[in-house]
Amino acid sequence: MTDIFPKIPRLPYDKYFMLHAALTATRSTCNRGPVQILDSSRCGVGAVIVKEHRIIASGYNGSPPGEPHCNEFRCSECKWVLKKDLSNSDEISQLALICPKCGEAVVGGHILIDNHCIRTLHAEENALLQCALDGVSPRKGTVYTTASPCWDCSKRLVRVGISRIVYAAEYDSRYRFNKESYELLIRNNIQVNHINAVNLFHGE
Numbered sequence: 001m002t003d004i005f006p007k008i009p010r011l012p013y014d015k016y017f018m019l020h021a022a023l024t025a026t027r028s029t030c031n032r033g034p035v036q037i038l039d040s041s042r043c044g045v046g047a048v049i050v051k052e053h054r055i056i057a058s059g060y061n062g063s064p065p066g067e068p069h070c071n072e073f074r075c076s077e078c079k080w081v082l083k084k085d086l087s088n089s090d091e092i093s094q095l096a097l098i099c100p101k102c103g104e105a106v107v108g109g110h111i112l113i114d115n116h117c118i119r120t121l122h123a124e125e126n127a128l129l130q131c132a133l134d135g136v137s138p139r140k141g142t143v144y145t146t147a148s149p150c151w152d153c154s155k156r157l158v159r160v161g162i163s164r165i166v167y168a169a170e171y172d173s174r175y176r177f178n179k180e181s182y183e184l185l186i187r188n189n190i191q192v193n194h195i196n197a198v199n200l201f202h203g204e
Contacts, residue, residue, distance in 0.1 A: 008201050013053060014166055014193070015200050017144040020055060021046045021123075022168070022200070025146050029062040029069035030120040032110070034147050034169035037197045045171070047123035047145035049131060049138050049162075056136045059126025063119055068108035070119055075099035075106050082106070116173070124153040128160060138162060146197075147171035154181040157190065164191040 011019070022037035028044025036042050049057045068074040073082040080101045097106035111119040121129070124145055131138045139161035143149075149157060149165060150173030157165065165185060172178060185192050 011200075014144075014195055015202075017048055017050050017055070017142075018146070018166060018168060018195055018197070019200055020048045020058070021144040021146050022197070024048060024058045024060050025123070026060075027062070028060045028123075029071050030110070030117050031070065032117040032120075033061060033171060037146060037168060037200065045123040045145065045147045047127045047143055049127050049141045049143050051138070051141040056138065056141065057127045057130040057134065059121070059123045059128075059130060061120045061123050062126070064121060067119070070108070070110050070117060073097055073106045073108035075102060075104055077104040078102040080106070082108075084109070122150065122153050123147070124149055124157060128156055131160075142166065148178065148194075149181060149185075151177040151181050151184075154184050158184060158188045162190060164193070166193045166195055168195055168197040 023046065025036050025044045025046030026038055028036070028042070028046065031043040033043050033045040036044050045061045047059050048055045063069045071084050073084070074080070078099060078101045080099050098104070099106050110117040124143060127143070128138060140163045142164040143157060143162055144166045146168045148167040148169070148171045150171060170178065173181070182192060
């Protein structure tokens, strides 16, 4: 039987956990962000939080539970849903749609401010919130994220005491604070490392 998966050697921890973050990104419902590592036809971000070589939480960029996603439009009255393929369109913005079934307003799609979607929670945010729900402290943990943290996520990671961040792609947040975000993390003794996604499937 022919192997359908690439031959992957025993990976060092950084590559191993970054692949987990990349897999988490495939659950993303918002296509704002870098191209996904495991699906070049889609964009989205994934993150995992690791302590003592164990994943304690994961998250991807997507809407809060119960809210419509960026890739769908939903009627709150009759529950009619229209799904959109985000791989073919970069600009599915919030539209004033009328439900074809009941005539009520439909909500969903991107909510864009300065060309950045604010409908969704970021991957790092969702992972931190999962820690809170599970009662697990992320303090002194490592965050593996497929995109460098934005200004807001950097502040949150500082606040909870993350000790290290490993990212795969540069992300230009809507504040354009890439340099300031990095300096904030370094000032607060957070180690920041970049990992080349192209080399993820190679060993030591």
